[in-house]
Amino acid sequence: MPASPSTARAINDRLALxxxxxxxxLTAGQxxxxxxxxxxxxxxxxxxxxGAGLITVVGEAGAQRRGPNARLYGIVADRAHLAALDVRTDSVRVAVADLLGTVLAEAALTVDAALGTEPAVxxxxxxxxxxxxxxxAGPLHSVAVGAPGLIDPGTGELRDTGLPAWHRRLVAALQQELPATVLxxxxxxxxxxxxxRAGAARDRDTFVYLWxxxxxxxxxxxxxxxxxxASGGAGEIGFLPVPGTAGLPSATDCGGGFHSLVGSAAVTELAARHGLSVDPDPDAAGPEQAAASVLARRSTExxxxxxxxxxxxxxxxxxxxDPGCVVLGGALGHAGGDALAARVxxxxxxxxxxxxxVRAGELGSTGVLLGALFAARAAVQEELFGGA
Structure with a gap:
């Protein structure tokens, strides 16, 4: 059955956008x-x-061309603004972007959870x-939050998995205070x-990513x-039982699982075993940064x-x-680079x-914020472009 005229228009508009x-x-001819x-x-x-305010004339194509056929049309970047948050256990990074995904401002903050849940939020x-x-930016259209832990696939909410209480409260607070869609x-x-979308797996539609x-x-x-x-927990590989650990993981503690072999604390311990010094003040830089720093030295051992x-x-x-490709991401995968990927x-x-x-991730720890920007932008486009 052929599409109705209104459906055909919507499909054509979305393709053009x-x-x-x-x-x-692009010009109309293009x-x-x-x-x-x-x-x-x-x-x-x-x-x-x-007429919908989604595109406008942004210039003309070619120095010799003039008139309607040479008009260049582009998306109105400030038609909507979006934001992304990368929420860690003790910090938050924020980026605000326009409809084209151009980051307009970015900031980070160490969150003092000791002050209590509400002050942290x-x-x-x-x-x-x-x-x-x-x-x-005007009122934000969409906000995407990246956080550790499980997301309930039914409600889209961050589940209580032992993370700081302010994490779950933050999402609720954003939903209450902002007119934006909060993901x-x-x-x-x-x-x-x-x-x-923008890193090591650009040519892959099937792969496993290790953070x-x-x-x-x-x-x-x-x-x-x-x-x-089914429960939003695909990829909780830190709980995977593996040989070489002191015990087995439990439902509430991944300490005996894969996490205890390859997390930042394990890398620091492994480095010491091979006579490699780490940051003399790892607390100042953070354990993740200290472990990444020692991996970046490319010690063969x-x-x-x-x-x-x-x-x-x-x-x-x-x-x-059987994904055919594994990407080693996060700060440690990025620090180990191609040398680590080749060995794996x-x-x-x-x-x-x-x-x-096996490929080294290209984005390191910045991938979460970028991924959140992609998610927020997709939400904006679904609403603005879907009904265009």
């Missing part, structure tokens, strides 16, 4: 060429999108408010989305889609030992999912019959 989003300003639509249809959609909300004002997603999932930092997690992307699992451990968890994921790939070849490429 997507092209303008991805390729930048839109006709890219979409395959007729000249009158393109003229109609251009006028429709201009107030600090985070105030940081977002200040950053939005510095960006010159929350697991930090590892967001980092994986960022690596797929290696103070904590350990995984994200599963199959056939281009992020898979969260340390990288060999760490790759041996990483391969254990990666092999388990490969045996179940070599070790996996002896543990699994399934050929698997």
């Amino acid at each position: 997507q092209l303008l989003q991805e390729q930048g300003p 839109l006709k060429q890219q979409t395959g639509l007729s000249r009158p249809t393109v003229a109609d959609l251009v006028e429709r999108l201009r 107030d600090q985070a909300v105030a940081l977002l408010d200040r950053t939005a004002r510095e960006a010159g 929350v997603e697991n930090e590892t999932n967001l980092a994986a989305v960022a690596e797929q 290696l930092g103070h904590g350990v997690g995984a994200a599963v992307v199959l056939d281009g889609k992020l898979r969260r699992g 340390l990288l060999d030992a760490y790759a041996e451990r990483l391969a254990l968890g990666a092999a388990a994921a490969i045996a179940v999912l 790939q070599h070790r996996l070849a002896s543990l699994s019959p399934l050929a698997t490429e």
Whole structure:
């Protein structure tokens, strides 16, 4: 059954907006060429999108061309503003961007949870408010929050998994105080989305992403889609029982699992075993940064030992999912770089019959914030572009 005229218009408008989003300003002629639509249809959609305030004339194409056919049309960047938050156990990073995804302002804050839940939440909300004002943004359309822990797939809420109480209260506070759509997603999932959109997995629609930092997690992307699992817990690889630990993990403690072999504390301990000194004041820089710093020195002995451990968890994921590609992300994966990835790939070849490429993540710990920006931008586009 052919699409109705209104449905066809919506499909054409969305296609044109997507092209303008991805390729930048285009003329009506270029839109006709890219979409395959007729000249009158393109003229109609251009006028429709201009009337909706979604696109505008931003210049002319070519020094020799003048007139209507040379007009360059681009998306109105300030039609909507969005924000992203990367919420850690003791800090928050915020970025505010326009509809094109251009970051207009960014800020970070160490949150003193010892002051209590509400003061911690107030600090985070105030940081977002200040950053939005510095960006010159109007009311935020969408806000995406990346946080550690499980997200309930039914309600979209951050579940109580032993994280600081202010984490869960923050999401509720943002929903109460802002007219914006507020989304929350697991930090590892967001980092994986960022690596797929703008990092090491740009050419992959199926891969496993390992978040290696103070904590350990995984994200599963199959056939281009992020898979969260029945309870939102797909990728809780820190709880994976592996050989080489002092015990077994429990329902409330991943200390005996994969986490205890490859988290930042384990890297620091492994470095000491190989006679490598870490930051003399690791508390000042944070344990994650200290571990990343020592990995970045590219000690052959340390990288060999760490790759041996990483391969254990990666092999388990490969045996179940056969993703063809594993991306080592987070601060530690980024610090280990290609040297660490090559070692893990070599070790996996002896543990699994399934050929698997291992890549170093390109975004490091910045991936969470970037992934949150992508999520917020998708929410804006779904509303503004979907009904265009």
